[in-house]
Amino acid sequence: MAALPLKEQTHFVLVHGACHGAWSWYKLKLRLESAGQRVTALDLAASGIKTKAIEDVGSFHEYTEPLLELLVKLPPDQKVVIVGHSLGGLNLALAMEKYPEKVVAGVFLTAFMPDITHKPSYVVEQYSARTPASEWLDTQFAPFGSVNAPLTSMFFGHKFLSSKLYQLCPIEDLELAKALIRPSSLFIEDLSKAKNFSKQGFESVPRVYVVCDEDLAIPGEFQRWMIENGGVKDVMEIEGADHMPMLSKPNELCDCLLHIASKYT
Known part of the structure; x- marks a missing residue:
């Protein structure tokens, strides 16, 4: 797809998935910057090169703090396109x-996307209910947290990585x-x-969903x-993208994001 010409530079903020880090965006970051865009790929708490361990993260809000802090520090006149x-x-x-x-816009890249009717955990709970335990292959789960705030850690196994992601x-x-x-962690217990997310907050921002049709981790049927x-x-x-389109289809994803930016900025 051909992106419309951008009137000005867009600041993209790239948010990785579970068990990953800013490193997973290395191909896309280069391509967006080569197209003249500003890019921030960040590590969430206990991810990438952050020193904190997941067992030291007490809530989903704490896990998200690096992203929230980035938004707080933005100049008053600056907005971003966030890709999750x-x-x-x-x-x-x-x-x-x-x-x-x-x-400016929230881009859900083969991502869990909540609604405003149910609890934030709803889509992950639905996903878990529809995913047989055998589908997780060699992924490891373990309890952590406190009695009053229990959580479950998750660590992808090599078989799961190679065959599902x-x-x-x-x-x-x-x-x-x-x-x-x-x-x-999926932070289901905390979420x-x-x-609930609100119409005045979450739903007031333009949302774009990017489907990856060869995703075996979050299947196309569940995405839709x-x-x-x-x-x-x-x-x-x-088309032809697995769960990691930033690595399997970086050129196509770059074109997709430039098109989105041209539409909303």
Whole structure:
């Protein structure tokens, strides 16, 4: 797809998914910057090169703090396009809820996308209910937190990475992931107690969903269910993309984001 000409530079903020970090955007960051855009790929708490461990993160809000802090520090006249991948869609939603005036558009890249009718945990709970335990393969889960605030950590296994997430990626990117992924959490227990997102906050920001049709982790059928459930009208699709389109289809994803920026900025 051909992107419309951008009148001015767009600031893209890239939010990774569970167990990943800013490193997962390395191909896309280069391409967007080469197209003249400003890009911030950040590590959420206990991710990437952050020193904190997931066991030291007490809530989803705390996990999201690096993104929220970035938005707070933006100059008053500056807005961003936030791209949330996979679990990062929920971090994106929290940021849109708290600082809607800072976000031009929220892009859900084969990501969990909540609604305003149910608890923030709803889509992840639905996903878990529809995903047999056997589908997680060698992914490891373990309890952490306190009696009053229990959480469950999650660490993708090598079989899960290769067959569910990276099956269409270059083998080098799979090896990079094996070396760099870290334990994370879906934060279902915490999100189930959180307030619903609102029409005035989260839903007031334009939302775009990007479908990846070869995704075996969050299948296309579930992606489209979330689109319908969330009432999103602006939907784009990257053909031949697995769960990691920033690595398997970086050129197509770059074109997609430039098109979105040209439409909303």
